[in-house]
Amino acid sequence: MTERRRKFYAWGFEDQSATPEEIRLVESTWAEQFGIDRFDVIDPPKLDEIELQPPRIRNIPTSLAPLCRQDKYERALHSYGRSFLDGARMFKRDFAHAPDVVAYPRNEADLVALLDWCDEIRAAVIPFGGGSSVVGGVNPEIKGDYTGVVTIDMWYLNEILEVDRESRSARVQAGIYGPDLERKLKEHGLTLRFFPQSFEMSTLGGWIATRAAGHFASGATYIDDYVESIRMLTPAGPWESRRLPASGAGPSPDRFVMGTEGSTGIITESWIRLLERPRYKVGATVTFPDFHSGVAAVRAISQSGLDPTNCRLVDALEAQLTKSYDGGKPILVLGFESPRYPVDSEQQLALEICRDHGGEVLDQSEGSGANNTVSGLWRNAFIRGPYYREHMIARGICRETFETAVPWSGFRQLHETVIDTVSRAIVRVTGRPGTVTCRFTHIYPNGPAPYFTFHCLPDRDRMYEQCLEIKHAAADAVDSCGGTITHHHAVGRLHMPWYQRQRPDLFGLAFAASKRTVDTNGIMNPGVIVPEKP
Amino acid sequence: MTERRRKFYAWGFEDQSATPEEIRLVESTWAEQFGIDRFDVIDPPKLDEIELQPPRIRNIPTSLAPLCRQDKYERALHSYGRSFLDGARMFKRDFAHAPDVVAYPRNEADLVALLDWCDEIRAAVIPFGGGSSVVGGVNPEIKGDYTGVVTIDMWYLNEILEVDRESRSARVQAGIYGPDLERKLKEHGLTLRFFPQSFEMSTLGGWIATRAAGHFASGATYIDDYVESIRMLTPAGPWESRRLPASGAGPSPDRFVMGTEGSTGIITESWIRLLERPRYKVGATVTFPDFHSGVAAVRAISQSGLDPTNCRLVDALEAQLTKSYDGGKPILVLGFESPRYPVDSEQQLALEICRDHGGEVLDQSEGSGANNTVSGLWRNAFIRGPYYREHMIARGICRETFETAVPWSGFRQLHETVIDTVSRAIVRVTGRPGTVTCRFTHIYPNGPAPYFTFHCLPDRDRMYEQCLEIKHAAADAVDSCGGTITHHHAVGRLHMPWYQRQRPDLFGLAFAASKRTVDTNGIMNPGVIVPEKP
Structure with missing residues (x-):
């Protein structure tokens, strides 16, 4: 479905790789460090070596079928994020937790229809941007009583919808990848200058959902500071904040979205504050x-x-x-x-x-x-x-x-x-x-x-x-030692036990109650931020 | 109870006033502007001209009685904020909505006992810092079915508890007034440099609760950016965030507190980030x-x-x-x-x-x-x-x-x-x-x-x-025209209709659900941020 295919088992696109020189350097560095002569090299997994469970979700409504994929490549690609832990399991050919369906909405109407359907059949929904999570944020490892897992890949929602040059802002769809965003902004002489290490394989919506930290080492480090407003679709309907340079009207609605990691809805677009290119x-x-x-x-x-x-x-x-x-x-x-x-x-x-x-x-x-x-x-x-x-x-x-x-x-x-x-x-x-x-x-x-x-x-x-x-x-x-469990890698499934220790207990209860108002059936990224019910 | 008495009907302490020269200047400016010769001057209200309803709350528990005041001065002082609208009613000798009790906790244990009591008798609680609200945030104009109103004045919780010079931060009690805070920080060569116009008659806790904006015209304008962590007491118990320079672990718990204007609890202390004095x-x-x-x-x-x-x-x-x-x-x-x-x-x-x-x-x-x-x-x-x-x-x-x-x-x-x-x-x-x-x-x-x-x-x-x-x-x-109903004056009771139009509807529901988890009986500043039940 995607023209340029992402590697299903590792970082990057299929046409990208480390160079032979880079690989030799890695080998020599670590052979020396560990005091060994050479490494046994295991081949990366191939699709035909992998066995997936048959999808638990079978009856996809006709109207949604064109958006949905259940082939091995798509299900394997969406089985993991991109941490070492993920890679270790992929190299073991372990894809036991593949999603049952991978859906590619083309627009917001598609997304509404998909969420309605998932809510109706009580399928867990995993929002998927670039899939670069290193904390299990997109891994369909869900224990609760769901009919299956539908991963929603925002790949096609990648346009800049509006540019307000005077206010140096733009309205952008959440599925846009870093390089695409910068390329399109460059046409307007603008830049977000938001370069997390995952820049090439992550999206605006993913950055906002996980409170990513970027290029600037000091000052406005987080994406939070570049968000002017957010539009999110929840199972209960759309949630959209007013576009403002600043507001003291109650607790910030955007701060109720940033960091929720898909546990309340899927971010579809955002007005973002831009910068001029550095001279x-x-x-x-x-x-x-x-x-x-x-x-x-x-x-x-x-x-x-x-x-x-x-x-x-x-x-x-x-x-x-x-x-x-x-x-x-x-x-x-x-x-x-x-x-x-x-x-x-x-x-x-x-x-x-x-x-x-x-x-x-x-x-x-x-x-x-x-x-x-x-x-x-x-x-x-x-x-x-x-x-x-x-x-x-x-x-x-x-x-x-x-x-x-x-x-x-x-x-x-x-x-x-x-x-x-x-x-x-x-x-x-x-x-x-x-x-x-x-x-x-x-x-x-x-x-x-x-x-x-x-x-x-x-x-x-x-x-x-x-x-x-x-x-x-x-x-x-x-x-x-009093540190936070994460500065910018997010919570995902991996950090949940420490996150629950860190956050105020009452905040955990208050946020769970918030979630229930927009996600009554608890379908949104279960187990992330709000623990699955015991 | 307070050594230096605040004017019950106007801005400032009883020993402070505009000078005769200032008053003459005001008179001449506005006489000229309105094209009139002179102004009829009404005297400010005196306590003995004011009639208050008898307090609805009578049976204050013996253990709390020493903290509670029901005299005319205290009830009048806590009847209003400090807007023109408030002043106009005070000059009309209208104190129809005086609180039934004004409580002065000396420490957190007092505050816990007060909240427990209010929750038990279902009295509405109005948190009171400097009382400088210009949006009805502290006005006891509550329609719901409460046994009365208890205003809790944080006057005595005004200490700097800890200074971390290396991290340039301090743990400070929320009831401290601006000048007192700066005087005490000066002893450590530090400053918050947070100077809203209300500086002299407002408190750290009030700034945080209302998302005040201060001295800096650009960059980190809001108190939000100077908050390292918050401790708040709610009817359900304490809510305290971990002290961190930054964190990407889920939605920020502090941002769930900032801007809630006392509708979920009373902020008791905060770690704040400080600055060096400008040279x-x-x-x-x-x-x-x-x-x-x-x-x-x-x-x-x-x-x-x-x-x-x-x-x-x-x-x-x-x-x-x-x-x-x-x-x-x-x-x-x-x-x-x-x-x-x-x-x-x-x-x-x-x-x-x-x-x-x-x-x-x-x-x-x-x-x-x-x-x-x-x-x-x-x-x-x-x-x-x-x-x-x-x-x-x-x-x-x-x-x-x-x-x-x-x-x-x-x-x-x-x-x-x-x-x-x-x-x-x-x-x-x-x-x-x-x-x-x-x-x-x-x-x-x-x-x-x-x-x-x-x-x-x-x-x-x-x-x-x-x-x-x-x-x-x-x-x-x-x-x-798409503006926010407030950049830094807060929502209070005055801005509620426009605030409800501005915020995402689902956010309103989500926040109300959050509030219910920590304030089951809805006693905290009813009608502010979360509308009173119809």
């Missing part, structure tokens, strides 16, 4: 004698009011493993940009703060930054990372990530606890050491958003189970 | 050939990324009536500040934008700005304004305000419609012309927050009714 850009890489000197510098920058676009502190091991910097010291990827005025003085002020904390400037650049700067190398590794995943899984290498945010005063303890807990969990679970690294993705005046990556070599047959056990240890550690 | 400040006043040239300049500034601290465009008539500038042209009060680095270049860039739109710089200043600049005169009129109100009411002058926000593309039509509608409503209702003026209080890249003020001379006996009729015409005009 001035500067970048620099700074190294520090040790991680906590870097942390102190970044804290000072976060409280300076300078608001860098980029301010990503990467610890020494992560800098080395990503082939960005081999100096055995942490690096800070720093950058400023503006559409209107030069930002050199901001950069110089930030570099002064770095020097005050023992920072040494490795390079500086103008414009987008050459690829041969340390920051350029890091950025490239960041963008290409998702394409490596399938090749690491094929080689039995577990690479997982988790992220949080915590006040500055709690960071040192959280960092120590997490690194220690996860390192030990890796040894305990897999029998040999792995790596645990940390960087900051976003910074706030009152605390950082640290992002952790771990690598290990689990048992080939138990990759999913072992990785999951380590993830659970990590989540417990983050939670016990 | 660099610059200001300027610019005038423009006409209002819409100024609008165009401000729009360009709002989209430049410069983020001025002050950017208040004041139309020619408002500049003249506030005695700020008599040149028959609009003024722009512009300012930048920073704790860390000079902001002159930002100011110069903004002034360049102004000149591109025909702006002429009237004055520039460093530091806080001398009082003899046009901006200084305007600021003084702004701060002193609330103190004039009682003297205007005494003279039969109606002065009311309303405010909104709208995309830039909708502003011109909204502005024309509102000025025209309200001007004509004044003539129709009062039989003679008044004034309607406009300024911008806050600006966003996608639209301004215009603030309108009208003055007229209603019938002395029907001041409340006539002013209300004009307000309704204004609200209809704002609503019909």
Whole structure:
């Protein structure tokens, strides 16, 4: 149905892949790290190796049949998100939880008809944007008493419907992918400049539903701040907020939608606030004698009011493993940009703060930054990372990530606890050491958003189970140190137990009551945000 | 009970007042404006002129009796907020809706006991911070079937409980007044720099409950952005969010509290993000050939990324009536500040934008700005304004305000419609012309927050009714042009009909369901945000 086909088992489209050079680099890095000679490589799954349960939903109404697919490719493609945990199961040819139907609405009327039908037959509905969830947000693993699962893929709702140049805003359909959005905005000289790592394979609606965080390392980091209004379809009908630059009229209706992860409805369109394309850009890489000197510098920058676009502190091991910097010291990827005025003085002020904390400037650049700067190398590794995943899984290498945010005063303890807990969990679970690294993705005046990556070599047959056990240890550690269970990866099904610990109990009850008013039969993404009934 | 007594019938404390010079200036301005020789002056109400209904609640439990007051001063003080509409009724000696009990909890245990008691006897509870509401948010005008009204005044919950210097945050009790908060933060070299016009007579909890907007004209304008976590007591128990710099874990629980205006519980404390005191400040006043040239300049500034601290465009008539500038042209009060680095270049860039739109710089200043600049005169009129109100009411002058926000593309039509509608409503209702003026209080890249003020001379006996009729015409005009019913004055009881039109219908149902989970008996500020049952 989709002209350019997405890989059903891994990141990206079928015409995209890591290059042989990239794969060799991954192999050599991790062979050296784990002290092994070579990796056994498992082939990626092919459709004819996969067995799916017959779909539980059979009688699709004639009027909806043209929108619905039940072939193996579509059902397999929509069985998982794109985490390592998902990949490990896909490489095991485990597609036990495939959706029964994959529906592609062409417009809102289609979507209304689909929701009505699902509500009538009590099928669970999984809203699907780019399918890049790393937290089980789109996985049809639903325990409750439903007649089946219908995944609704928003692929065709991908137009810019209206541009208001004067107010620098646009009304956009929720199913649009990042690159498509930017390409269409560019025709108007505008940009959203919202570049999460999933940019290529995620949608505006997905960003809003999961409260994604994007390009800007400080200031307006979340998509939340770029949303002017939202239109959502719920089983009870449409929910649309008035388009406003700001409003103090009661609790924000949009904030009742953002972060609900499809548990109350499907976002169909949104007015978004846009930016002008940056004209001035500067970048620099700074190294520090040790991680906590870097942390102190970044804290000072976060409280300076300078608001860098980029301010990503990467610890020494992560800098080395990503082939960005081999100096055995942490690096800070720093950058400023503006559409209107030069930002050199901001950069110089930030570099002064770095020097005050023992920072040494490795390079500086103008414009987008050459690829041969340390920051350029890091950025490239960041963008290409998702394409490596399938090749690491094929080689039995577990690479997982988790992220949080915590006040500055709690960071040192959280960092120590997490690194220690996860390192030990890796040894305990897999029998040999792995790596645990940390960087900051976003910074706030009152605390950082640290992002952790771990690598290990689990048992080939138990990759999913072992990785999951380590993830659970990590989540417990983050939670016990007062961090949030997620800064921007969302809750999904994976984070639900910790999310329920974190949120106020009464909020959980209040939100569940809200959900019931718009989704009486509880069909919307069951088990996400609101737990399935026991 | 309160050492320094608040005026029961007007803005401020009993030891504060407008000066005789200020009163003379008000008189001469408006005598000239309305073309009359002199004003008949009505004396402010005295307690012994007022008759209150006997309290409906009589049997206060012994354990709570020390917290509760039923004397005339306390009941009168808590009968109204501080709008013109409130004042008009107070000067008419109309205190028909006095609360039955005014309770002063000393701590959270007191508050729990009070809420339990109110829930048990089904008394309506009105949370009371500084009582500065201009939208009937604290007025005990409740139609439903309650045994009475208990107003809970948070006066004694006014401590800073904890300061986290490293994370630049503090845990503060909700009943603290603005000046007290800043005085106590100053001891730590910190500031919230949150200065709504109500600053002197409003509280942290009130700001959060009503989503107040403060000092900063652009960027982080709302208190929302300074809230790290909230603790609220509801009839069902405490609701407390985890203290975090940012989180993407589900919809924000704090955003479910901010803007609820006491309809779900009483905020008792909050972790707030603080700022350093500004070290660099610059200001300027610019005038423009006409209002819409100024609008165009401000729009360009709002989209430049410069983020001025002050950017208040004041139309020619408002500049003249506030005695700020008599040149028959609009003024722009512009300012930048920073704790860390000079902001002159930002100011110069903004002034360049102004000149591109025909702006002429009237004055520039460093530091806080001398009082003899046009901006200084305007600021003084702004701060002193609330103190004039009682003297205007005494003279039969109606002065009311309303405010909104709208995309830039909708502003011109909204502005024309509102000025025209309200001007004509004044003539129709009062039989003679008044004034309607406009300024911008806050600006966003996608639209301004215009603030309108009208003055007229209603019938002395029907001041409340006539002013209300004009307000309704204004609200209809704002609503019909797509503006929000309020940018920062909140909803209260006054704005409910337009709020219900503005918000998504399903959101209204969803929020009402949320409320029921924490306030089963519907005792919390009935009729605000969630309509009373018909």
